[in-house]
Amino acid sequence: MNKSVYYLLIILLIILSTSCDIYDYFITNDRPVAYAGEDQTVSVGEEVTLDGSGSYDPEGKNLGYKWFPFDGPEDIPENAEVYIKSYLSKIATFFSDYPGTFVLLLVVTDGNKDSKPDKITITVSL
Numbered sequence: 001m002n003k004s005v006y007y008l009l010i011i012l013l014i015i016l017s018t019s020c021d022i023y024d025y026f027i028t029n030d031r032p033v034a035y036a037g038e039d040q041t042v043s044v045g046e047e048v049t050l051d052g053s054g055s056y057d058p059e060g061k062n063l064g065y066k067w068f069p070f071d072g073p074e075d076i077p078e079n080a081e082v083y084i085k086s087y088l089s090k091i092a093t094f095f096s097d098y099p100g101t102f103v104l105l106l107v108v109t110d111g112n113k114d115s116k117p118d119k120i121t122i123t124v125s126l
């Protein structure tokens, strides 16, 4: 094979490989989608399991999870015990010994992009 034809083929291969899927693979990254699960109603003092396993990333990347409080009763006393345990895990636990409506958010990340927050409402009744 003529040397210049050989080099031309190599260059053509490089152009093809960078302009097609290999190139796309590195530049395309869609946001993951958070799913905080169905709203729940529990009794005061009952633990609520928060399950974010319905969340996903379009590229199938491993997800990081973050649960945080968004809204709750305004008259909540200082000595009330309200917490989210394992708030950086796929499965977390919410607890409140005070009744009311609590709104939590889940945001997931693929390590590069964050999802939009997904909301879950937890009604803690007496």
Ligand SMILES: [Ca+2]
Pocket (backbone or CB within 6 Å): 029, 030, 031, 032, 057, 058, 059, 060, 061, 110, 113
């Ligand atoms: Ca992604």
